[in-house]
Amino acid sequence: MTRTTYREAVRQALLDAMEADPAVILIGEEVGLYGGAYGVTKGLIDRFGPDRVIDAPISEPAIVGAAVGAAMTGLRPVAELMYVDFAGLAMDQLANQAAKSRFMFGGQIGVPMVLRTQGGTGRSAAAQHSQSLEAWVLHVPGLRLAMPATVNDAYHLLRQALAQPDPVVVIEHKGLYAEKGTLDVDAPDAPWGCPAVRRAGRDLTIVAYSRMVHEALAAAERLAQAGVEAEVIDLRCLNPMDERPLVDSLRRTGRAMVVTEAAVTGSVASEIAAMLSERCFDWLEEPVLRLGGEDIPIPVAPALERASIPSAALIHDAGLWLVTRRVPGWAA
């Protein structure tokens, strides 16, 4: 067990995977000499050389496309998309090529690649460098999707992703790279595809993922001061996702909210809220709430950026309403 950062945990996962399997290569913009836009791949080119740590021109479609071809022919590429916001450029290779090859070709040709990228707000990076676009990925059959919230998951979800026979998108959070936590390279928080209960509670269920897990935990602490015990479940993987722990939790508490940083309309939170409403209808004491980002592009002004996504305070207020029906001042 070591205390380290989310950034270092990702780097360690890449390093260990490359040591363990010579088929693992990295390809992306600035992954080599520069060491990654967020410093994640620092030093890897010195260790593994330019044939395995490939600095690519600014060509997102062909970076992802090259990774698809490499995966089809025996390598285990980790392509890096510097910002998830650039997915629009690469979406054909992701959604029409990587995702569909196994199926279209009758199971003959798998695409065991990982697309590493990062998203989210917190650095005043504005509208084209701050989005949470996981719903784009979740909507495409054939793509797996993981979003680590903790240091341990930053390591293990990437290692687990690299053991998958199908394309996996791993979306890190730019606001978490400097966060410290405990890494145990021998002990994942949960098996691949299983959510993790980050805080147990009997009164309500808060489902979150990525950085919102930490906001939810902060809100749960404040709720506890008011005598409300919230259960916080971290999804970790969005595909595959074992729904059972969510359903079981909600059937115990009768109250739930789903929290995302993404624009709430058409979001992952909407999908999970719909699933929970369908499967737990008879157990529900209150509607399943969705808390998400405002349906706006992300503004650059720090105060506006912060206000555009759910906060611990908002989660707290919504949680208190679910349990006590106390209407917060801003909603009255």
Add this chain to the structure above:
Amino acid sequence: MTAAPNTAPLDRYRTMRRIRSFEERVGELFLKGESAGSMLHLSIGEEAVVGMTDAMRPGDTFTTHHRGHGIFIGRGGDPARMMAEIAGKADGYCGGKGGSMHIADRALGHLGANAIVGGGIPHVVGAGIAARNARSGALSVAFFGDGAMGQGILYEAMNMAALWRLPVIFCCINNQYGMGTRVDRSAGLPDFPGRARGFGLMAARADGAEVEAVHEAARDLAAAAREGRPGFLEIDAYRFHGHARMDKSPYRSPEEEAEGRRRDPLARARARLASAGMATPGDLDAIDAAAAAEMDAALAHAVAAEAPPLSAMFADVYAPGTPAPRPQAARLAAILSEGARA
């Protein structure tokens, strides 16, 4: 000691004839209402691509565009399994789930036909990286049409191939039309090899009516590419028929079509083989008859073959042994049966 007779040109004629016969039967399959896909793109007139496929070796890989039947036959594709796939049958190459535009065969190096224009092009860059890193000596060839010359990803891929000195060839089969748009209406300067040279690739244009000319250019480019000097080959051909089966080509004149069809690589090869004394008209007729019989059998096989079971739709979305998509009925059952409080 006399050199062994060069039978390769005759073999190439045979392959071209098999492609033409195959495509004619695909047309029949469609007219019978037996093709699964509503979209069929025939490569009649483009058979000289055999000059390129013949410059490849076992272990090489390739991707094709949506008009790729001929290319795959050139690389050894089994017409019966191809026809079955086009008909959407279980014993087709992809179990009847891909169809004409998504035929693939990993064993023969076919990494997949693609229905997104240019979609398969960057895959050869990745295959090239794999071959380079493994020092396997394998070549990877992207086949595409002139339509893909408008796609940015081609230029990204050509740049990468040149930058990283990959064993890759970009093969543009210029049949003069992207759907209904002639090259002179889609390219500011239709000098395609010139574009490739601008990226640092070796590049050539070959007459698509002359399979041996195509082969000569392809052989040189393949040899260089295997040494880390990637290349670009334009095969200058003519698409004899419409874009897809229902397209009667109202956007081009009968005179132009007649002129284009005079550039028939089969007729040219036949004449050259006969005049060079490499085959008698009888030999060539026998080749034609054998191809026709083979493709008749492929057609009959495809019509008679079984459709895939409904359960096949949930297979191969993800790898076996990993969580599969939940069928809608199972999802609803979880709500309708256990979704009520006891």
